[in-house]
Amino acid sequence: MINLTDNQLDRYSRHILLQEVGVEGQEMLLGGKILIIGAGGLGAPAAVYLAAAGVGTIGIVDNDHVEISNLQRQITHFTKDINAAKVDSAAEKMRAINPDVKVNTYQQYINAGNIRELIREYDFVIDGVDNFPTKFLINDACVMEGIPFSHGGILRFDGQTMTVVPGKSACYRCSFRQPPPPNAVPTCSQAGVLGAVAGMLGTIQATEALKYLTKTGELLTDSLLTFDAKKMNFRKINLKRQDNCPLCGGKPSVTELIDAPQAACGLKTAQ
Amino acid sequence: MQITVNGEIEQLNDTGVTISRLLEIKQVESPDMVSVQHNGVFIDREHYPTTILAANDELDFLYFMGGGAK
Amino acid sequence: MNITKDVINAIIDHAKREIPYEACGCLAEKDGIVSHYYELTNIDKAADHFSMDPKEQFAAIRDMRGKGLKLAGIYHSHPETPARPSEEDIRLAYDPEVSYVIVSLIEPDCSVKSFKIRNGVVTMEEINIIDHKKEPQIKIDAVKNCQGISCPMNLVYTKVELAKLRSGQVLEVILDDGAPAINVPLSASKEGHKILAKNQLTKESWSVLLEKA
Numbered sequence: 001m002i003n004l005t006d007n008q009l010d011r012y013s014r015h016i017l018l019q020e021v022g023v024e025g026q027e028m029l030l031g032g033k034i035l036i037i038g039a040g041g042l043g044a045p046a047a048v049y050l051a052a053a054g055v056g057t058i059g060i061v062d063n064d065h066v067e068i069s070n071l072q073r074q075i076t077h078f079t080k081d082i083n084a085a086k087v088d089s090a091a092e093k094m095r096a097i098n099p100d101v102k103v104n105t106y107q108q109y110i111n112a113g114n115i116r117e118l119i120r121e122y123d124f125v126i127d128g129v130d131n132f133p134t135k136f137l138i139n140d141a142c143v144m145e146g147i148p149f150s151h152g153g154i155l156r157f158d159g160q161t162m163t164v165v166p167g168k169s170a171c172y173r174c175s176f177r178q179p180p181p182p183n184a185v186p187t188c189s190q191a192g193v194l195g196a197v198a199g200m201l202g203t204i205q206a207t208e209a210l211k212y213l214t215k216t217g218e219l220l221t222d223s224l225l226t227f228d229a230k231k232m233n234f235r236k237i238n239l240k241r242q243d244n245c246p247l248c249g250g251k252p253s254v255t256e257l258i259d260a261p262q263a264a265c266g267l268k269t270a271q
Numbered sequence: 272m273q274i275t276v277n278g279e280i281e282q283l284n285d286t287g288v289t290i291s292r293l294l295e296i297k298q299v300e301s302p303d304m305v306s307v308q309h310n311g312v313f314i315d316r317e318h319y320p321t322t323i324l325a326a327n328d329e330l331d332f333l334y335f336m337g338g339g340a341k
Numbered sequence: 342m343n344i345t346k347d348v349i350n351a352i353i354d355h356a357k358r359e360i361p362y363e364a365c366g367c368l369a370e371k372d373g374i375v376s377h378y379y380e381l382t383n384i385d386k387a388a389d390h391f392s393m394d395p396k397e398q399f400a401a402i403r404d405m406r407g408k409g410l411k412l413a414g415i416y417h418s419h420p421e422t423p424a425r426p427s428e429e430d431i432r433l434a435y436d437p438e439v440s441y442v443i444v445s446l447i448e449p450d451c452s453v454k455s456f457k458i459r460n461g462v463v464t465m466e467e468i469n470i471i472d473h474k475k476e477p478q479i480k481i482d483a484v485k486n487c488q489g490i491s492c493p494m495n496l497v498y499t500k501v502e503l504a505k506l507r508s509g510q511v512l513e514v515i516l517d518d519g520a521p522a523i524n525v526p527l528s529a530s531k532e533g534h535k536i537l538a539k540n541q542l543t544k545e546s547w548s549v550l551l552e553k554a
C-alpha cells in the first residue's frame with residue numbers, strides 16, 4: 001500500500017470520497033500506466049484529465065509539432081508552444097498540473113515495427129489518432145498483446161468510442177474489418193470539427209481508462225457509443241465479437257502487423 | 272413492413288429491399304464510410320446487394336470516424 | 342449543559358431520598374461535561390427552601406480542585422413545585438457563571454431543568470445527556486481526531502483510516518459538532534460501515550465509533 005501524503009489526500013480528496021474509488025482506487029491510479037497515442041484533439045484532453053487524476057505513469061506518442069490550427073481544440077498546446085514538439089508541449093502541461101505523474105514522451109511515428117514493444121509497457125492505451133490505418137494498427141497490436149484500449153473518433157459534430165478488452169469483447173475489426181478506401185475518407189482538412197466535441201470524446205476515453213485502472217463500473221465494451229452534438233443525441237449500439245473477425249475470430253487472417261498505405265493526410269497521429 | 276434503423280423505427284413499403292437499397296433510401300452519402308450491422312451481425316460489403324431485409328430486422332450503420340481535423 | 346446520564350440519575354435519586362425536604366448539592370465538570378456530583382446537607386430541612394452546609398460546600402470545592410474539576414452548577418429539588426426557579430432561588434443566586442439545576446418531583450419522570458441566573462434574569466439552558474453506557478466495552482482499534490478539519494476532508498481522513506483496518510475492526514473518529522458530526526457518520530454508513538455509537542464529548546466535539554464493513 002502506498003502511503004498517501006497529506007498533500008496527496010487533499011489533491012485527490014474528490015476521488016477518495018467516491019465509494020467506488022476511495023483510497024485503494026487512488027493508489028491503483030498512482031500505480032497505473034497509460035499510453036496515449038496522439039497528442040491532438042482526443043489525446044490532449046485525455047492527457048489533462050489523466051494527469052490531474054494522478055495516473056502514475058503516462059506515455060504520450062506523437063511525431064508532430066504544434067501548429068496554430070491545432071489550438072482550437074488541442075488544449076495542452078498554448079500559443080507559445082507553436083512549433084514545439086507536441087509531446088513536449090503536452091508533457092509540460094501534465095507535469096505542471098500534477099508533479100506526481102511520470103510522463104514518458106515518444107516523439108515518433110508509431111508503426112508495425114515499434115508499436116508492440118511500446119504498448120507492452122502500459123496497462124491501457126488511448127487511441128487518439130486521426131487516420132484509419134493507424135487505428136487498425138493500434139487495434140491489432142493491442143489485441144495481439146492483450147492490452148485493453150479505448151477507440152475514439154470524431155468528425156464535425158459527431159463522435160464515437162468503444163473500449164476493447166482483448167479476448168473478452170468485440171474489437172474494432174469485428175465491426176469495421178478494414179480501413180475505408182483512402183479516397184472515401186473526407187480529407188482531414190476539409191471535414192472540420194467543433195473543438196469541444198474533441199474534448200467530449202477525449203474525456204470519455206480518459207474516463208474509461210480511469211474506470212479500468214480502478215476496476216470501477218462497466219467498461220464501454222461490446223458497444224459503440226455514438227453521439228451527435230448538434231442534437232446532443234447519444235446512442236449505444238450493441239456489438240458483439242464476430243466469429244468471422246479477421247483478427248479475433250475463429251480463423252484469423254490478420255496474424256501480423258503491417259504498415260498500411262496512408263490516406264492523403266498522411267500518418268499523422270492525433271489530430 | 273417495419274424495421275429498426277439506427278435505433279429508430281422505419282416503415283418500408285416495398286418488399287425485397289436489400290442493404291444496398293436501404294443505404295440509397297436512407298441517402299447515405301458515402302457508403303464506403305459505413306459498416307453495416309444486421310441483427311447484430313457484421314455484413315460483408317460484398318453481401319449488401321444480396322442481403323434482403325425482413326420485418327422487424329434491426330440495422331445499425333456504423334460510421335468510420337477518425338481523429339479531429341487537421 | 343452537557344451532563345452524564347449517571348449524574349442525572351444520581352441527583353434524581355438523591356431528590357427522591359430527601360422527600361419531603363428539598364435535596365441540594367454541587368455539580369462539577371471537566372472538558373465541558375458534568376461528570377461528578379456532591380450530595381450536600383440541606384441544613385434548613387424544609388420542603389420549600391434549602392441552605393447548603395458551608396463546611397460540606399468547601400469540602401466539595403476542595404475535592405474538585407484535587408481532581409481537576411470545576412464547579413459547574415448547584416442543584417436542588419422541588420418536591421411539590423415545578424422545575425423552575427422560585428423567587429427565593431433567584432434572590433439567592435450569587436454566581437452568574439454556574440448553572441442552577443432543579444429537579445422537580447411533581448412532573449412526570451422527574452423533570453430536570455437547568456438555568457443561568459444573572460442579575461435576577463433567568464435563562465433556561467439546554468441539558469444534553471451523555472450516555473457512556475450505551476457502548477459497553479467496544480474494542481477500539483484506531484482513533485482519528487478530525488477536530489478542526491472541515492467537510493469533506495474529515496471524511497477523506499476517516500476513509501483513509503478505515504482503509505488501514507480490516508473488516509470488523511473499529512475506528513473512533515472525533516468530529517466537530519454540527520455538519521461534520523452529522524455528515525461523516527452518515528456518509529460512512531452509506532458506504533456500508535456500521536455506526537456503533539455516537540456520543541457528544543463536549544459542546545464542540547463528538548465521538549463516532551465506526552465498524553469497518
Ligand SMILES: [Zn+2]
Pocket residue numbers: 170171172173174175241242245246247248249
Ligand atoms: Zn475482432
